[in-house]
Amino acid sequence: MRVSQYFIPTLRDVPADAELPSHKLLLRAGFIRQQAAGVYAYLPLGWRVIRNVEQVIRSEMDAIACQELRLPTLTPREMLEETGRWDVPVVYHLQDRRKADFALGFTHEEPITEVIRHSVRSWRQLPTLLYQQQTKFRDEPRPRGGVIRTREFIMFDAYSFDRDEEGMDVSFWKFAQAYRNVFRRMGLPFVEAEADGGDIGDLDNREFLVLTESGEDTVLRCEEANWAANAEACACLPPEPLPAPANGNGQKPLELVSTPGMRTIEEVAGMLGAAPEHLVKTLVYVADGTPVAVLVRGDRELNEIKLRRHLKAKNLFLADEATVEKVTGAPRGFAGPVGLSGVRLLADYEVAVMRNFITGANQADAHYVHVNIDRDFAPDEYADLRVAVAGDRCPVAPEYTLTEARGIEVGHIFKLGTKYSAAMGATFNAEDGSTKAVQMGCYGIGNSRLLAALVEASHDDDGIVWHPEIAPFHVVIVLANVKDEKAQEAGTALHDALEARGIPVMLDDRDERPGVKFKDADLVGYPVRVVIGKGLAEGKVEIRARRDAGSSRDVPIGEAETAIVALLEELKGA
RNA sequence: CGGGGCGUGGCGCAGUCGGUAGCGCGCGACGUUUGGGACGUUGAGGUCGCAGGUUCGAAUCCUGUCGCCCCGACCA
Numbered sequence: 001m002r003v004s005q006y007f008i009p010t011l012r013d014v015p016a017d018a019e020l021p022s023h024k025l026l027l028r029a030g031f032i033r034q035q036a037a038g039v040y041a042y043l044p045l046g047w048r049v050i051r052n053v054e055q056v057i058r059s060e061m062d063a064i065a066c067q068e069l070r071l072p073t074l075t076p077r078e079m080l081e082e083t084g085r086w087d088v089p090v091v092y093h094l095q096d097r098r099k100a101d102f103a104l105g106f107t108h109e110e111p112i113t114e115v116i117r118h119s120v121r122s123w124r125q126l127p128t129l130l131y132q133q134q135t136k137f138r139d140e141p142r143p144r145g146g147v148i149r150t151r152e153f154i155m156f157d158a159y160s161f162d163r164d165e166e167g168m169d170v171s172f173w174k175f176a177q178a179y180r181n182v183f184r185r186m187g188l189p190f191v192e193a194e195a196d197g198g199d200i201g202d203l204d205n206r207e208f209l210v211l212t213e214s215g216e217d218t219v220l221r222c223e224e225a226n227w228a229a230n231a232e233a234c235a236c237l238p239p240e241p242l243p244a245p246a247n248g249n250g251q252k253p254l255e256l257v258s259t260p261g262m263r264t265i266e267e268v269a270g271m272l273g274a275a276p277e278h279l280v281k282t283l284v285y286v287a288d289g290t291p292v293a294v295l296v297r298g299d300r301e302l303n304e305i306k307l308r309r310h311l312k313a314k315n316l317f318l319a320d321e322a323t324v325e326k327v328t329g330a331p332r333g334f335a336g337p338v339g340l341s342g343v344r345l346l347a348d349y350e351v352a353v354m355r356n357f358i359t360g361a362n363q364a365d366a367h368y369v370h371v372n373i374d375r376d377f378a379p380d381e382y383a384d385l386r387v388a389v390a391g392d393r394c395p396v397a398p399e400y401t402l403t404e405a406r407g408i409e410v411g412h413i414f415k416l417g418t419k420y421s422a423a424m425g426a427t428f429n430a431e432d433g434s435t436k437a438v439q440m441g442c443y444g445i446g447n448s449r450l451l452a453a454l455v456e457a458s459h460d461d462d463g464i465v466w467h468p469e470i471a472p473f474h475v476v477i478v479l480a481n482v483k484d485e486k487a488q489e490a491g492t493a494l495h496d497a498l499e500a501r502g503i504p505v506m507l508d509d510r511d512e513r514p515g516v517k518f519k520d521a522d523l524v525g526y527p528v529r530v531v532i533g534k535g536l537a538e539g540k541v542e543i544r545a546r547r548d549a550g551s552s553r554d555v556p557i558g559e560a561e562t563a564i565v566a567l568l569e570e571l572k573g574a
Numbered sequence: 575c576g577g578g579g580c581g582u583g584g585c586g587c588a589g590u591c592g593g594u595a596g597c598g599c600g601c602g603a604c605g606u607u608u609g610g611g612a613c614g615u616u617g618a619g620g621u622c623g624c625a626g627g628u629u630c631g632a633a634u635c636c637u638g639u640c641g642c643c644c645c646g647a648c649c650a
Contacts, residue, residue: 012599012611013586017643037642088650107650141575141648149649200650216649481608515610522610533609542609 001473003508003520007044010520020214022455023146025464029523031451031472038143038151045524046451048472048504050154053447054133056185056469057156060178066129066158071111073135077101079110083423090138104137107200109420109442112159116438117426123163126428126438127171131158133447145214147452148408154448160441161421163430168415168439172204175413175443179208182445183410187467188457191407193219194229196305200442203415208445209407210453219407220388225397232305234388234402235395238349252356252370254338260365263333265298268367272358275299279358280351280371282335284324284343287313291327294385295337295347297354301387310346310383328362336360337377338368347379348386408453409446416440458547464525465547468572475505475564476526480514480533487532490541490557494530497561503568522546527571528564545571 009030017034018024026032031046042050058068080086080103092104105111112130120126136155143149160171176192183190188210195207207230209219218231229235262268269276279298284291285307292311296302308316321332327343328335336359337345356370373379390404418437421427426438458465468474475498479491491507498505506526508517514533521529531542541560544552545567555563 009584011585015585016580016587019644034642085650089648090650109650138649142644142646144644198650478609483608511608513608513610513612515608515612518610520611531609 001504001506003476003506003517004510006506008520008524009043010523018146020145020148020452020456021459022148022214022452025455025459025523026146026452029464029525032147034146038140038149040147040150040152040448042448045472049451049454049466049470050447052470052472053186053450054156057133057182057445057447060181060185061129061131061158063181064129064174064178066131066175066178068132069115069130070132070134071105071108071115073105073137075103075105075108075111077103079114079424083110083420085110090140092137092139105134106136106138107442107444108132108157109159109416109440110424113420113424113426113440116161117421117424120161120426120428120438123428123430127160127162127167129158129160129171129174131156131443133157145216145452147448148214149216150448153446156443156445156447158443160443161426162439162441163428163436165417165439168417168441172413172415172441175441176206179411179413179443179445183208185469186450186454187469188410188450188454190410191219191221191228191405193407194227194233195412196230196233197414200414200416203417205412205414207409208411208413209409210457211405211407212453212456213406214456215406215408217407217409219405220390220392220402221405222394222397222400222402224400225394227394227396229388229395231388231404232303234392236349236384236386236388237393237395237398238382238384239353242353242355250355251372251375254371254376255369256361257367257369258365259334259367262365262367268358269298272367272369274358274369278354278356280337280354282328282337282340282360284319284327284335285316286319286323287311287316289315290344291319291323292344292346293327293335293337293340295345295351295379296386297348297350298358300348300350300389302348302385303387306383306385307346310385328360330360330362331364334360334362334364334366336362336368336371337379338362338371340377345377345379346385347382349382349384350386351379352382408449408456410450410453411443411445413443414441416442459525462519463523466525466527468527468568471504471525471527473504473506473526474568475503475528475530476508476521476524477505477530477532478508478514478517478521480517480531482509482511484536487536490536491532494532494541494557494560498564501561501565503565528567530560530564543567547571 011028014024015027018027033041077086091106094102133156137152140151143151162168190208190210193207197205219228220234221228262271265276265279276299280295281298283294324332358369359371361368392402394400394402421438421440427435430436455464477491477495479487495505495507527546529544535554539557540554541557542554
């Protein structure tokens with residue numbers, strides 16, 4: 001391929017609305033263009049990377065006998081109503097000319113289960129693994145970060161169907177391994193993390209994240225134990241009990257203090273000269289219509305996912321001012337556990353070991369100091385309810401502490417059990433003659449998001465640095481001076497030789513100054529750059545790896561082909 | 575949905591006491607140039623997001639509306 005004939009609209013200036021490095025570079029290097037918020041066109045270079053990603057996934061799916069198919073993008077309303085998902089907020093709805101309702105596919109559990117329930121009758125047909133790579137539509141409240149979070153995106157989604165839970169387990173781990181292979185082949189540094197399954201299923205699930213500053217998710221890691229979890233799902237161990245003070249129980253007398261207008265933890269702590277961790281905040285939530293009060297140490301965040309799970313609540317939100325006042329008898333900012341009645345009172349484990357702390361007094365402009373559990377109040381129960389943070393003990397190896405990092409979720413795998421098969425009647429005849437619901441799993445990779453994650457993970461000040469496995473082209477041959485006929489001949493010959501070997505190669509034959517071509521080569525990120533220029537007089541060409549300017553070396557033109565092939569092999573391995 | 579910011583040639587921007595739009599890059603032509611985003615000459619390209627309003631006159635003032643970005647909520 002020749003650069004002069006290829007559509008590579010590179011930009012010198014960064015479009016003003018790009019902030020993330022990946023977004024800037026993908027725009028500047030001519031890989032993507034925006035059409036609307038969260039809606040992007042993939043230009044030839046970007047599309048080649050997407051196709052390479054698909055191809056890597058395809059080959060790993062072949063390896064586990066997972067078969068590619070193609071489900072419709074239009075999903076009939078009735079199908080989504082079977083599982084109660086027609087009204088999910090992110091679904092795009094539309095009507096045909098007869099006023100029949102359809103959704104644009106936002107995920108495909110229903111359509112795939114539809115296929116299975118009509119075609120799988122016997123245990124002998126299971127397990128079955130199926131996947132597709134297709135556009136998904138989700139009306140995201142806030143698209144962001146270029147191609148990281150979009151409303152229309154390309155996704156790999158796979159589904160497993162098994163006879164029983166053991167089989168589902170086997171399929172789940174097959175996919176986990178396939179995912180590792182996929183990301184490794186792309187040279188992508190990733191972590192596997194325990195995660196929250198959201199509403200998709202609350203069984204086992206596992207996230208694959210690329211660690212990068214600009215990630216949307218917070219990951220807590222224990223490198224010693226090789227363990228990680230998404231912060232929203234990371235368990236917190238109950239703290240060690242405090243050592244008993246020498247002088248009795250160490251409790252000071254309860255005291256009511258005036259704190260006019262001091263509502264936030266910072267304000268109260270500041271006024272009373274106490275550290276936030278000596279306060280306990282009392283949060284009032286409404287769970288399925290019933291108010292509950294929750295205690296968390298002042299410097300901690302309540303984890304709503306944990307609370308929702310603990311309460312087994314479908315609907316959970318922070319109470320409004322009026323409800324708070326009704327429950328506590330005080331305006332927002334002064335709620336406390338002392339004297340609180342008529343409401344279920346939960347406390348985070350950490351609160352159990354606190355002594356002489358500060359809380360709201362359930363009256364306007366007042367707080368209690370030296371509050372103590374049992375003496376002054378008693379929670380109905382304790383639970384793990386706070387958000388985990390760096391410095392916490394590792395839940396699986398408590399002798400180590402967790403560190404925090406940001407990550408982009410690029411893959412997520414779930415065990416579904418019979419959630420969808422039961423709802424949709426996907427059953428089969430088991431070996432013992434009974435009728436059972438199929439055990440399912442679902443598995444996703446954000447292909448288009450991966451494009452951004454790959455760039456976030458591999459770029460420098462000059463541009464993108466592609467791994468050969470997914471690079472749009474492996475090699476660029478730069479003709480320093482196109483007017484030089486000898487160089488042209490040599491470049492064309494080398495180009496043709498590499499192409500004949502099946503190596504995707506680009507010949508930069510534009511009538512531009514060399515500097516322009518070098519800048520573009522760096523920006524686009526070809527793993528290997530060959531320059532045919534001054535050295536040709538001595539029969540030499542320059543070869544260098546994009547990732548390492550210092551790797552530049554001159555080789556005799558006759559050895560260029562083998563040197564390039566060897567360099568590509570080296571780059572693939574590392 | 576709440577908060578903040580921004581809409582002016584393809585891209586980046588300037589242009590508010592209101593007077594009929596400018597700069598850089600890019601683009602076309604010609605010439606010189608050719609190892610890290612060259613230079614000269616010349617040329618094309620803009621209903622100033624849209625709709626109302628105020629005014630003799632609006633990119634500029636007022637009202638409304640649409641779009642885009644960022645933070646948060648949300649993220650099946």
